[in-house]
Amino acid sequence: MQKKTVVVGASNNHSRYSYAACHMLHNNGFEFVPIGIKKGNIFGKDILNIRMRPEISDVHTVTLYINPYHQMEWYEYILRLHPKRIIFNPGTENPELKKMAENQGITAIYACTLVLISTGQF
Numbered sequence: 260m261q262k263k264t265v266v267v268g269a270s271n272n273h274s275r276y277s278y279a280a281c282h283m284l285h286n287n288g289f290e291f292v293p294i295g296i297k298k299g300n301i302f303g304k305d306i307l308n309i310r311m312r313p314e315i316s317d318v319h320t321v322t323l324y325i326n327p328y329h330q331m332e333w334y335e336y337i338l339r340l341h342p343k344r345i346i347f348n349p350g351t352e353n354p355e356l357k358k359m360a361e362n363q364g365i366t367a368i369y370a371c372t373l374v375l376i377s378t379g380q381f
Contacts, residue, residue, distance in 0.1 A: 268324030269293030277324035322346040322372045327353040
């Protein structure tokens with residue numbers, strides 16, 4: 260099963276963990292959709308403007324690379340994507356959003372996308 264992954268906070272800056280996540284998703288054959296506030300392109304995919312709240316269907320995973328304070332603005336949008344899972348990467352842990360997701364039947368975990376992919380647990 261393909262696990263379409265929305266990378267929230269995507270950046271084409273090679274020093275960012277969100278870039279590393281897109282790189283690993285791409286290299287391991289996972290479909291990913293980069294969204295963020297900055298324009299750019301990652302592995303042939305345009306970074307979608309999160310401010311436009313783009314419609315994305317069949318989302319399996321949302322992986323977060325924005326801090327909890329900045330997540331608040333996007334709670335409704337993230338939950339409206341109806342993912343099966345939300346991954347809170349280190350530094351993005353957010354008990355409020357985690358509880359909101361779990362109340363909607365979404366699996367919400369504090370983990371590192373890079374570790375999950377590299378260890379075959381993604």
